[in-house]
Amino acid sequence: MDRxxxxxxxxxxxxxxALGTKRRDWREPAVHGVLLLCALVSILTTxxxxxxxLEETIAxxxxxxxxxxxxxxxxxxNFTPASYGVLPLLAGTMLIAGLxxxxxxxxxxxTAVFLSEYAPAWLRSILKPLLEVLAGIPxxxxxxxxxxxxxxxxxxxxxxxxQIFSALSASIVVGIMVIPxxxxxxxxxxxxxxxxxxxxxxxxGATRFEVARRVVVPAALSGIVASFLLAVSRAVGETMIVALxxxxxxxxxxxxxxxxxxxxxxxxxxxxxxTAQGSIEFRTIFAVGMTLFLMTLVMNVISQYxxxxxxxxxx
Amino acid sequence: MIRSxxxxxxxxxxxxxxxxxxxxxCLAAAGVSIGALSILLLDVTLDGAGRLSWDFVNSFPSRKPxxxxxxxxxxxxxxxxxxxxxxxxPIGLGAAIYLEEYAxxxxxxxxxxxxxxxxxxxxxxVYGLLGLALFVRAMDLNRSVLAGSLTMALLVLPIIIxxxxxxxxxxxxxxxxxxxxxGASRSQMVFYQVVPVAMPGMMTGIILALSRAIxxxxxxxxxxxxxxxxxxxxxxxxxxxxxxIQIFNWASRPQAGFQExxxxxxxxxxxxxxxxxxxxxxxRNRFQxxxxx
Numbered sequence: 001m002d003r004x005x006x007x008x009x010x011x012x013x014x015x016x017x018a019l020g021t022k023r024r025d026w027r028e029p030a031v032h033g034v035l036l037l038c039a040l041v042s043i044l045t046t047x048x049x050x051x052x053x054l055e056e057t058i059a060x061x062x063x064x065x066x067x068x069x070x071x072x073x074x075x076x077x078n079f080t081p082a083s084y085g086v087l088p089l090l091a092g093t094m095l096i097a098g099l100x101x102x103x104x105x106x107x108x109x110x111t112a113v114f115l116s117e118y119a120p121a122w123l124r125s126i127l128k129p130l131l132e133v134l135a136g137i138p139x140x141x142x143x144x145x146x147x148x149x150x151x152x153x154x155x156x157x158x159x160x161x162x163q164i165f166s167a168l169s170a171s172i173v174v175g176i177m178v179i180p181x182x183x184x185x186x187x188x189x190x191x192x193x194x195x196x197x198x199x200x201x202x203x204x205g206a207t208r209f210e211v212a213r214r215v216v217v218p219a220a221l222s223g224i225v226a227s228f229l230l231a232v233s234r235a236v237g238e239t240m241i242v243a244l245x246x247x248x249x250x251x252x253x254x255x256x257x258x259x260x261x262x263x264x265x266x267x268x269x270x271x272x273x274x275t276a277q278g279s280i281e282f283r284t285i286f287a288v289g290m291t292l293f294l295m296t297l298v299m300n301v302i303s304q305y306x307x308x309x310x311x312x313x314x315x
Numbered sequence: 316m317i318r319s320x321x322x323x324x325x326x327x328x329x330x331x332x333x334x335x336x337x338x339x340x341c342l343a344a345a346g347v348s349i350g351a352l353s354i355l356l357l358d359v360t361l362d363g364a365g366r367l368s369w370d371f372v373n374s375f376p377s378r379k380p381x382x383x384x385x386x387x388x389x390x391x392x393x394x395x396x397x398x399x400x401x402x403x404x405p406i407g408l409g410a411a412i413y414l415e416e417y418a419x420x421x422x423x424x425x426x427x428x429x430x431x432x433x434x435x436x437x438x439x440x441v442y443g444l445l446g447l448a449l450f451v452r453a454m455d456l457n458r459s460v461l462a463g464s465l466t467m468a469l470l471v472l473p474i475i476i477x478x479x480x481x482x483x484x485x486x487x488x489x490x491x492x493x494x495x496x497x498g499a500s501r502s503q504m505v506f507y508q509v510v511p512v513a514m515p516g517m518m519t520g521i522i523l524a525l526s527r528a529i530x531x532x533x534x535x536x537x538x539x540x541x542x543x544x545x546x547x548x549x550x551x552x553x554x555x556x557x558x559x560i561q562i563f564n565w566a567s568r569p570q571a572g573f574q575e576x577x578x579x580x581x582x583x584x585x586x587x588x589x590x591x592x593x594x595x596x597x598x599r600n601r602f603q604x605x606x607x608x
Contacts, residue, residue, distance in 0.1 A: 031502040032417055038409030039418070042431050042476070045469050049441060052448035107344045114341035127345055129596060134352045136523075136592055138530030140559045141359070141581050144566045148574060149358045176351045183348075209334035230436065237438025239533035240559075244566055264440050264533070271443075271537050277452060289444045293437065300436035304429065 053293060056286030063280055069287065075250035075266075077284050084284065086291060088250035092260035093292075096171040096242060097235035099256055104175035104235075105228050108182025109217075112224075115183065116190040117212045128184075135180035143244030146173035151245060155257075165247030165259040173241050178231040185230065189223025190216055192314045222313075226306040233299035237292060239264040263292045359585070363578025371579055375545040376561065380572025385580050388561035390547035391460065391540070392529050392587075395557055398464035399471065399528050404521055406468075407475030411517075414476070415483040416505045435473035442470045443537025451538050458539035461551040466534050471524040478520020482513040482602070515602035522595040526588050532559035558584045 061069070064084045072085015111131075115124055151169040156162065193216050201211045217224065247259025248269055261269070267285045275282045374384025410431075418424040446466030456462040486509050494504035510517075535557060544556040558580060565577035 028500055028502055032413075035409045035413035035417055038406045039413040039427050041406050042410060042434055042472065043427060045434060045445075045472070046430055048449055049437065049445050052445055053441075056448070107347050110341055110344035111348065114345055118338060118341055119345075127349070130349055130352060132596070133589065133592060134348055136526060136530070136588060137352075137355070138532065138559055138584065138588070140530070140532040140563050140566070141355075141585065144562065144577055144581060145355045145358060147566060148362065148578075149354065176348070179348050207330050207334045209337045210330065212337075233436055234438075237440065239438070239440045240563065243533075244563070264438065267440055267444070268533060268536055271447070271539065286444060286448075289441055293441050296436060296438055297433065300433050303436075304432050 049293070053286055053290045056283045057290040060280070060283035060287040063283075064287075073252055075261075077281050082280070086263075086288065088252040089261060089263045089266050089288060090291070091252050091254075092167065092246070092250065093236055093262040093264070095167050095254065095256060095260060096174060096246060096262055097232055097238075099168065099171035100175035100178060100235045101228070101232050102175075103172075104178045105182060105231065107175075108179045108227075108231065109186050109224060111179065111183040112186035112190055113212050113217065115187045117208065117216060131180040131183060134176070135184070137177075139177065139238060139240040140244070142173050142177055143241040146170055146241055146245035159257055161257050163247075163257060163259060165245060166257050167246055167260045168256040170242045170246035171256065173245065174235050174238050177238065177241065178234055181234060182227050182231045185227030186220070186224045189220040189227065189310060192223065192310070193219045194314065220310070222306045222310040226303040226310065229299045229303035229306070233296040233303070236299075237264060237296050239268060243268045263288045267292075356585075359578050359581050362575055363580070363582045366575045366579035367582060371576075372583065376564075380565075380570060380576050383565075383573075383576055385558060385561055385583060387544040387547055388556050388558045388580070389583070391544070391555040392557045394460045394548050394551075394555060395464050395467060395535075396525055396529050398461065398551060399467045400521070400525055402465060402468035403471050403475055403524065403528075407472050407521075407524070408479050408517060410472075411476045411479030411483060412505060412510065415480050416509065417501070431473050431476050435477060439470055439531055440533040440537060442466055443534035445469065446534055446538045456552065458554055459552045460548045460555040462538050463535050463540055463555065463557075464551075466538055467528045467531065470531065470534060471528050474524040474527060475520055478523065479513070479517045482516025482520065483509065485516060485602075486512045515598045519595045519599040519602065522591050522598070526591040526595075529557070530559060530584065530588060532557075532563055535560055536563070 068084055069086050071087075072083055073087050074083040074085050075088045076083045111127075115127060119127065146169050147164075150172050151164060151166065154172070155166055155169045159168075197215055197219055198211055201215045206214070242262045243265045246262060246265060248261055248265065249259055250261045250266070251258055253260065267288055270281060270285045275285075371384045372389065373386050374382060375386050376388075377383040414424065414428065418427075443466065446462060446469075450456050450462035450465050451458060454462075456465075490508050490512060491504055494508040499507070540554075540556050540560050544554065546553075548555045562577050562580040562584065565573040565580065568574075
């Protein structure tokens with residue numbers, strides 16, 4: 001039958017089949033190619049980021065020495081004589097990110113333990129969307145909140161200061177910003193821990209708290225640490241909250257009640273003004289941006305590495 | 316015998332007590348975020364609700380806070396969202412489809428994947444520096460809504476790619492096998508079978524990415540979106556402002572009238588964002604339900 005068919009109807013059937021295959025022949029590689037190009041955009045983006053930052057940063061370091069940039073303790077690029085010590089900006093950034101981490105990481109982790117080990121389904125279905133809403137609040141709104149609520153209603157009465165801008169009010173709100181990030185990523189890590197580990201501990205008579213603290217959290221530790229690192233990296237790169245609430249004076253201090261300026265806030269301050277391209281002031285924002293980029297990159301890469309190790313164990 | 320029994324009971328009580336104490340700590344921790352969210356919404360509503368009116372939505376900025384409005388900012392935000400979506404959605408979905416359905420499992424694919432994860436963690440202000448150097452200066456687009464949208468498209472691209480990849484990964488392999496068994500080519504299988512099934516999940520990712528884009532402020536300050544714009548953009552090369560920048564501008568002024576305007580602007584922004592987020596959450600729940608069954 002087959003043979004008869006193919007012989008008698010060859011002239012009609014074969015061209016159709018051939019046409020079909022032909023069309024696929026050029027279509028398939030074309031689709032493949034276009035999709036590959038889309039994926040390559042991300043690689044190009046990375047190259048573009050590194051190239052633009054490098055170009056201006058190198059130009060900056062032709063005029064300012066590395067020792068002055070990383071060793072100097074005053075940041076006054078618009079004064080004469082100008083001084084380009086990045087330490088005050090770095091200290092401001094670390095102070096705010098550090099304080100934010102200090103209270104956001106434990107709260108985020110405990111929320112995650114609560115969501116994965118304790119909360120009944122109905123409570124989870126309320127809490128999780130609310131945390132997502134909090135995560136979706138634009139940072140400029142959080143900055144307004146820091147400036148109009150946290151600073152006048154909490155920080156100033158509590159510590160009896162008159163400062164409107166302080167590292168503390170900014171860092172409280174930066175902390176609030178990263179709690180949902182920590183809780184959702186840590187919760188993912190906790191729920192990935194196999195049921196059998198929990199059951200084993202329960203069978204030995206452990207209470208729910210003991211199972212969580214001695215079994216589940218240690219088993220998910222690398223995932224939790226990864227979420228912590230991402231959160232700190234996000235806090236370091238946060239811009240609008242600190243631009244609105246932390247003040248605008250580079251200040252090498254450990255006192256959270258003083259106004260400080262972070263690296264990100266400095267970049268915003270410069271770009272709000274009128275800065276000529278090619279001037280040293282224009283280049284400072286790229287040098288500071290490069291420092292910021294490298295700091296967050298290191299934290300992100302370590303976090304990715306920990307996560308991949310974690311997935312190897314459990315998935 | 317009796318003594319050790321008592322000791323056991325005491326220990327058990329202590330252990331249960333610790334558990335109970337921790338449960339209370341848990342509730343308190345969860346309460347911090349919920350409390351912060353409620354206070355924030357309450358604070359903004361109390362500050363801004365009185366200022367909301369049609370005039371506020373339909374007026375240009377002004378030196379007098381009571382005459383100022385968000386018309387230019389709202390139109391700028393709409394322009395930017397549409398253009399950003401036009402760039403980021405096709406490229407993001409294309410990249411995700413490539414990585415999930417086409418890419419060979421080799422080192423190059425892994426490099427792309429790691430690179431996307433890292434891009435997602437780059438601070439938004441660094442994208443602003445990129446946009447300033449690349450789009451505003453090198454490509455000479457000036458401080459236009461086009462330059463802003465391109466910058467924002469690069470910023471949200473990793474979010475779209477990662478979400479779309481997850482949606483594609485959730486599509487059962489049997490659908491792919493069935494399409495191949497019926498003689499479909501790879502692209503027919505992907506575009507007629509897999510992508511439609513993954514669509515709700517992809518849409519969720521796109522909506523969340525766009526809501527991130529309209530809330531972002533820092534990168535647009537970097538590329539020089541204006542603080543005072545008494546007009547709406549009429550083509551992609553016009554200068555522009557957006558809602559978050561208008562809010563930032565008002566919030567950083569000391570006068571109470573402008574603070575009130577900032578709060579009212581925030582209310583408008585939050586209504587837009589919450590609407591988008593709830594659409595995304597509904598879509599995702601529907602997507603998860605269809606895939607569980």
